[in-house]
Amino acid sequence: MVDWMKGCSEAQAIAEPWTRQGGPGGAIVLFDREGVRESASGGFAVIEHRLPFTPDTQNRLASISKHICAALLLREGVPLEATLGSFLPELPAALGAVPLGRALDMTGALPDMMEALWQLGTPFTASLSAAEIFAAACRLPGLNAEPGTEMAYSNTGWRLAQAILERRTGKSAAQLVEELMAPAALPIRFVSDETEVVPGLATGYWPDGQAWRRGLYGFNFSASGGMAGSAAGLARWAAALMAGRGSHAGLLDRLAAPRQFADGSESGYRLGLVASRLGGIRVVGHGGSLTGYRNHMLMAPEQGVGVVVLTNREEDALWPALRVLAALTGEALPSEPDNVPTGLYATVDGPFWAEFAGGAISFMGGYEKLVSDGDGGLRSLPAYLEVGLRTEADGALAGAIGGVARRLLPVPADTRLDERLIGRWRDDRLGVEITIYPDGTASWPWAGTIGLETRLTPLPGGRALADLKHGPWRHRPCLWLQPDGSLRLASHRSRILHFDRTA
Numbered sequence: 001m002v003d004w005m006k007g008c009s010e011a012q013a014i015a016e017p018w019t020r021q022g023g024p025g026g027a028i029v030l031f032d033r034e035g036v037r038e039s040a041s042g043g044f045a046v047i048e049h050r051l052p053f054t055p056d057t058q059n060r061l062a063s064i065s066k067h068i069c070a071a072l073l074l075r076e077g078v079p080l081e082a083t084l085g086s087f088l089p090e091l092p093a094a095l096g097a098v099p100l101g102r103a104l105d106m107t108g109a110l111p112d113m114m115e116a117l118w119q120l121g122t123p124f125t126a127s128l129s130a131a132e133i134f135a136a137a138c139r140l141p142g143l144n145a146e147p148g149t150e151m152a153y154s155n156t157g158w159r160l161a162q163a164i165l166e167r168r169t170g171k172s173a174a175q176l177v178e179e180l181m182a183p184a185a186l187p188i189r190f191v192s193d194e195t196e197v198v199p200g201l202a203t204g205y206w207p208d209g210q211a212w213r214r215g216l217y218g219f220n221f222s223a224s225g226g227m228a229g230s231a232a233g234l235a236r237w238a239a240a241l242m243a244g245r246g247s248h249a250g251l252l253d254r255l256a257a258p259r260q261f262a263d264g265s266e267s268g269y270r271l272g273l274v275a276s277r278l279g280g281i282r283v284v285g286h287g288g289s290l291t292g293y294r295n296h297m298l299m300a301p302e303q304g305v306g307v308v309v310l311t312n313r314e315e316d317a318l319w320p321a322l323r324v325l326a327a328l329t330g331e332a333l334p335s336e337p338d339n340v341p342t343g344l345y346a347t348v349d350g351p352f353w354a355e356f357a358g359g360a361i362s363f364m365g366g367y368e369k370l371v372s373d374g375d376g377g378l379r380s381l382p383a384y385l386e387v388g389l390r391t392e393a394d395g396a397l398a399g400a401i402g403g404v405a406r407r408l409l410p411v412p413a414d415t416r417l418d419e420r421l422i423g424r425w426r427d428d429r430l431g432v433e434i435t436i437y438p439d440g441t442a443s444w445p446w447a448g449t450i451g452l453e454t455r456l457t458p459l460p461g462g463r464a465l466a467d468l469k470h471g472p473w474r475h476r477p478c479l480w481l482q483p484d485g486s487l488r489l490a491s492h493r494s495r496i497l498h499f500d501r502t503a
Contacts (some may be wrong), residue, residue: 002305004030004038009329012305014320018043018313022211024205024292025053026311027231028324031276031400033243033304037424038236043257045202045312047212055232058187058200059310062288064234064297065227066158067255068188070104072165072176072223074271075247075252080104085172086291087164094142100164101232102147103157105199105259106269106332106384107403109143114219114495115365119489120432121225121479121499123218124291125264126468130192130220141429142346144495148262151269152492153366158272159434160222165223166227175225183246188229188238193220206314206472215292215314216471223289228502231310238299238306252301256284261403268386276382278322279331287318287383291471296321296383303329314472318383319369334371337378345397345408351478351490354397363401364492365476383447417458421479425487425499432497436479442466 011028018025025043029036045053051487084103085096100110113133144152162173168416177190191198195481204215242250255271268275271274285298296317299306305326309317326333337360345355354363361368368380368387380387389399398407417440426433433445446452462481489497
């Protein structure tokens with residue numbers, strides 16, 4: 001039995017503090033197969049002008065955009081089994097050999113262009129066009145791993161999917177999205193970058209500890225995260241997907257259909273949607289994050305209901321969406337475990353590490369809230385990355401992360417920097433250098449010759465974590481020595497840099 005009153009009450013309880021605090025806000029919209037049923041909103045869309053955030057306020061959808069791009073690919077009949085190189089022959093061989101479907105379901109091992117460019121010293125505020133980012137992708141020296149072996153989030157496949165759509169149709173992404181939304185007159189559009197004017201767009205904000213700051217993001221958004229729309233408009237779109245009306249017939253089933261790893265096991269990530277469960281019901285949805293914007297959309301297809309949470313404030317949107325959906329459907333929220341560890345962990349070898357704090361895990365920079373698995377272990381909800389871990393007798397945490405078996409050990413507090421890391425290192429393929437000093441700091445490429453200094457956190461086995469701030473985001477790539485004396489660099493989304501010691 002769907003309880004709209006209880007769901008709306010929970011939404012209002014979430015939105016009310018946004019207004020009371022006098023800062024940025026958001027909108028929460030509850031819907032069924034027929035459309036919008038209830039809504040709540042609060043806070044400001046633009047703090048400077050005291051403009052209220054409403055269900056009709058335009059907001060950046062960020063990565064919720066992905067399933068809309070996938071809908072376009074399916075509508076155009078683009079074969080997902082075909083390789084990227086068959087559509088885009090200028091791609092390097094390794095990237096070109098990846099099937100489009102794997103590029104979209106995050107098992108393609110494609111380096112994420114944002115993280116790859118950060119590691120090369122490009123500021124996240126740099127204004128880079130789609131053509132410039134595509135040219136950089138064509139210079140990537142390889143993949144992060146063997147395709148099909150791991151789910152690791154990357155926007156690159158979706159950037160390339162946009163290029164495939166535009167070449168195949170001869171139309172721009174903006175035109176394709178406009179055509180898709182036109183029959184129902186939905187207020188959802190494609191936006192290329194931060195400089196493009198969007199009437200009524202909410203400003204994104206993030207807290208610096210003292211005040212709210214405006215978000216900046218210079219890179220081209222692409223179809224991986226370039227849609228803008230209102231919470232009410234997105235709810236109407238999702239309602240039509242669940243109802244399967246007209247051209248949407250069967251579309252949600254195709255978007256949410258199971259995807260497999262190379263060994264045949266099932267991944268929770270689908271075509272721009274993540275499959276999970278809330279109590280006894282199946283849930284599909286996706287989140288979105290751009291500097292100052294955090295969103296989530298959830299649908300319970302069998303029950304025919306869902307919730308959209310769009311905000312212009314840098315804080316979690318998945319848990320609020322789950323709270324509302326739980327109140328709406330009468331399902332119990334996942335229980336928060338009392339045995340979540342704290343501190344830094346790492347595998348015995350390789351660049352794989354995790355930090356636990358505040359009931360959440362950051363695995364190589366991929367953040368997920370943890371809940372009880374009901375059997376003494378931990379699992380992610382998940383927003384993107386599936387995590388399942390149990391504590392072993394020696395204090396290790398073992399299980400699967402992104403479909404791969406991992407065993408994480410606590411990092412001893414007295415771990416010291418391995419002296420073999422000290423020196424000057426260069427990746428000649430990409431023309432980038434870092435220098436590691438005896439005092440445990442490193443100089444990092446940034447903004448041409450300006451550079452950054454980062455303090456390293458030592459890990460056992462000739463490894464160390466850098467610590468770089470990109471506005472509200474924290475980037476902690478791992479440096480680790482190779483048996484041949486070279487040095488590699490890896491984060492969750494980008495693992496391509498490989499350095500040799502310079503004279």
